[in-house]
Amino acid sequence: MEPDACAGWIALQQPGREAEKVGRSVLMVLALALALAAAPALADGVPGPLKQSGLTLMPWPAHVRLREGRLALAKQFDIAVTGHPGQRVYDAASRLLQHLQRRTGIAFRQHAVAAGSEGEQAVLVIKVRRPGVLRIGEDESYRLKVDSRHAVLTAEDGLGVLHGLQTFAQLLQADSSGYYFPTVDIRDQPRFQWRGLMIDVARHFEPVDVIERNLRGMAAVKMNVLHLHLSDNQGFRIQSNVFPELTELGSRGQYYTQAEIKQIIRYADDRGILVVPEFDLPSHAVSWLVSHPELASAPGPYHLYTRFGGKNPAFDPGNPETYRFLGRFFKEMAALFPAPYIHIGGDENSGRQWDNNPTIQAYMQPAITSDTALQAQFIQKLAGMIDADGKRIIGWDEILQPGLEKGAIIQSWRGKDSLYQAAREGHRAILSNGYYLDLLYPASHAYLNDPIPPGTHLERAARRNILGGEAEVGGDLVRPATIDSRIWPNAAAVAERLWSPQDVRDVAWMDQRLRAVNLELEELGLTQIRNQGMLLRQLAGQYEVEPLRVLVDVISPVRGYQRMASGDYTIYSPLASIADAATANPWAAIRFNEWVNRFVQHPDADTEERIRTQLEQWLANGPALEALLERSPALHPARPLAQSLVTLSKVGLQALDCIDQKQPAPRAWARQTTTDFLQAREPAAATKLRMVDAVERLVVAALKGGRPAGADATSGEERGGG
């Protein structure tokens, strides 16, 4: 080794750095990061050859056998149906024709599949015994066999066929000889019955076309419940014919008419998806109380919130008029929504309004001894009314209180303890905790969040009560142009967690398939990829945004509630910043992290070359990026990120240079980089760089002279930390 050369590099790049002023060393920071980030090493159930097969199915089916050979796709492709399919199957098969046409440009002779499309000679033959009923617990299994001349999809009922058709669509591959389906034999069924997506349309409203395109995406990954959060402090989003004032005064004109919600329900039903409405009670209630202050627990008037969070006014549970009103309202909604469930919320009631209202306090005497008990009584009364309408209630885990009727379903947003408690007490239960996609953790975060992880001590009966889970998208920081990028592709990772066998959990392989399915979702009209380009062009004020895209590919928004916690946001906020363009999965950083993890454990020339090329690209991108950010005032807050990306690219290249010399790098040099790393870890423009830990691992490797770091040195911020 030539330590001078290595040091010379450093001196050239970072003149005047005063190492002695730097307090915390890079080594201390790194030790902490590694201790926090070590990923559990769990068994994985998919054979390696299948992972290398290029199949990008998602959710991964229960059983896949892949054989040599292919079924070519040509304009002769057609579909026949035998048995008793029902309209849903015909429509889905017709959509498949359209989808395959658009993915390949091949114009098929067959344009639609309808009753009478029978026969065993078609390229794809569907065999189904009955239409099936759209309900939780229906048979959703299917078998799909593809050989070199035909494909046969067999299912007990139409819901299984729908899933099988999605799998068939995902099997499509291409090479220079044409489009084809690999020959496979797939037997598949879901692990969990309830695979939902909650969209909060109350805080920001989402028009019908946004919902419809997301329903298409849900169907593509075999999700079967759309949960609409229809009321909150910022808006009441569904027209009531009984109480039209709810939207007249409580929606700012943004709501679904009854015709529109029927259209959504029909659109979902066509795709095998139940629509479950949520009306949040007794709290989160401002939008009701704007038009009905007489039902509130404190005097009005009430005004729709323009901000998020804050106090949660509540209905008056001691006022008989409250129940008369809600009884009439729920009777109307029970008739409107065919699903057998109505979600009544029940979350985050502080009870403060109740404590401060003497009439309510008097009402509670003597039997009701706490706000919790009062809420429990309120929920029980609601459950009784809704029961009389022929529906069961669903509520957030706060409703799990003594006396709750067993038919009530618990949705756990706060953690798995209440999930298991509910299940043990005989309630059916759904997991949301860990699946809040708007908190913008990378896909692996939700993906590894198993509702019942291996080793969970839970009785068989209680296990059966756990129906599944729901991905959740809060509406605080989304608008129609950005919401898809908060749902997708990560909802597909949740869908796989809820559908696929427990032991399918190889994160790197999932990420590969997630990227592929994300591209497929684009054809369905989802906008998460294309609208990122739009936002970057708007921010840059020009067509050419490649230098900016390089930056956006290594950052993600600050995670969890950090951005919302700033308090800067209202329903009028533009949501057009670089944080809105950045996504939960900074792919370039994720890929870089994987290379570095591999390299520091088992150094090889090929991986080093990839790392070096990436670092050189980031470095070379610096001047163009800097000029672009400079010209665009909206991007000025992102300048520190661009600077750190350049600085750390230099540090990483120095580390590689030192490693190449196969002797430990000077500790003085590593100390000099400490402020660079501290600076690079600072959020800017509500985003953070996500390749920092990986560069730091290169520095540590350089300090060790490139010796393998061992299996503990993996993971980091790109995988869900901080």
Add this chain to the structure above:
Amino acid sequence: MEPDACAGWIALQQPGREAEKVGRSVLMVLALALALAAAPALADGVPGPLKQSGLTLMPWPAHVRLREGRLALAKQFDIAVTGHPGQRVYDAASRLLQHLQRRTGIAFRQHAVAAGSEGEQAVLVIKVRRPGVLRIGEDESYRLKVDSRHAVLTAEDGLGVLHGLQTFAQLLQADSSGYYFPTVDIRDQPRFQWRGLMIDVARHFEPVDVIERNLRGMAAVKMNVLHLHLSDNQGFRIQSNVFPELTELGSRGQYYTQAEIKQIIRYADDRGILVVPEFDLPSHAVSWLVSHPELASAPGPYHLYTRFGGKNPAFDPGNPETYRFLGRFFKEMAALFPAPYIHIGGDENSGRQWDNNPTIQAYMQPAITSDTALQAQFIQKLAGMIDADGKRIIGWDEILQPGLEKGAIIQSWRGKDSLYQAAREGHRAILSNGYYLDLLYPASHAYLNDPIPPGTHLERAARRNILGGEAEVGGDLVRPATIDSRIWPNAAAVAERLWSPQDVRDVAWMDQRLRAVNLELEELGLTQIRNQGMLLRQLAGQYEVEPLRVLVDVISPVRGYQRMASGDYTIYSPLASIADAATANPWAAIRFNEWVNRFVQHPDADTEERIRTQLEQWLANGPALEALLERSPALHPARPLAQSLVTLSKVGLQALDCIDQKQPAPRAWARQTTTDFLQAREPAAATKLRMVDAVERLVVAALKGGRPAGADATSGEERGGG
């Protein structure tokens, strides 16, 4: 000169070329191309300094004075309104706040503009005397003065305010110091009263959200009429409560409910846009006759067409039931649409069904002597009924027949002769000919199509009858994901032609502003830019599409009716090919063409360097592009384009090398390139390369040893030829 060096280049690149087998020489082809393509040199009315000012207003206002200075945009920005604005102005002002927020990321303190937002202290003060009435001929003028502290927008009525607010939004600029508006004094009013866009929703249906985003785009460029082509042989697109069977049997389930059309009308009205419905009669009538074969001129049954073109069945004009039916139908539609016009089509009736129907022939005896006269009678009866409903008819120029009531408006799709004839005969008239955007000529083509070009001999009274024009988008080869790219940005060029003074017609300057306005339209939700990226990713089956984008930037779809004429298309066609991703304006080719035109007239080193760099980029892109096309079967038909782009880039570079040597290039070499040019002019994948003429001009320049070619050597296929 070293001819050997030049020839050596050629020999190296094109071994084995047999020049003697080439029939037509490049010189002959070129001479023809130049003779055909010479653009008229017309006076232009905008001073040079304004063109260099960086203002990207479109349509360009009638009078613009630009001064030194700027009005900075900050979060204190607010809007006040004095006078009698009406709700339309408040809503438009509130939308401006939202738009500016999203373009800049600045969160303003003011969230909405409503009654009571008065005062002279706001940053933008709107002064308006009356709300105005949404009708053709209303005062649309405004004055906008911006100084360094305030902007004042003054208008007689609300429609003028709407236009002024759009101009204000377009004035927004940015540099490293922030966002700002330049200080200007603008007085503006339209040249023509009728500035329309026709969208054909009959051949392919377009959902409400597609219409709404296009209405936003129309408002941005001051268009004021949305003409919906609601019925044709492929579908009937609006629900009738009187005759629900029209959509039940004639729409394949794709139509606007009455609630939806009311929503569209209200959305348009908010933005100062009239909605004019067209029900095409007596021909183009299959979708009516599917449910009412008893009204047809030949026995049914009728089935919706799945193809385009073909025979045009017609209503039976001799059947009194026809008029009873249409009378009831138009009474319903007259009440539904507030605009004072109903378009009744009237085009392309062959009369063949009438000729073959003895009953109709008998009905015609003895007074009606021709099919033309029969149609004229039919139209007159319709006009009478619609008149009784309080509306005037509009029809395509075929309805211009003796006896037509003077109130009828003629829309000329076949040429300007009928436009002027109608105007001379006392009809008001609208021009469509030359504005069919779906024929995919570059923007300059429609832009230079003046309804009343300089030198037109037309009496003053007749001139007044020419209301304006309409951009038209046929529905044959569009779907929701692609239609915006057929409308925009070229509709903005039509909007400028119809709004701006006649002498605003510098094409290169228009192209610059068109590119800028196109980017602004993206923020409004229009998808022409982002969906091109989506289509390319779908075609390539991968995220990385830059090599493909380089190709798409130099091709455009075959123009006119060539693609439709292939007969390959049905309503089920995927419309997902490279021809659907390519657009009317291949910007890279257009820019290249401009450089070459400049260079061959006045050779300079800077321009030559640009040309050389571009040619080298196309050449360098070749291998990556070839590999990408190879992998994707849907792109195989585009391979000849990629090959020609590489070949012609080499030829262009050879030409530049020869020009650099300042002596004529060898004629033998030029002859050798002839097959390259012939090959490069062949359409492939329903598209054509659009940089071929420009490279050929370089070859000609090389043959002249680089001497200036003179002013005639401009224009070419990039400017609207073939």
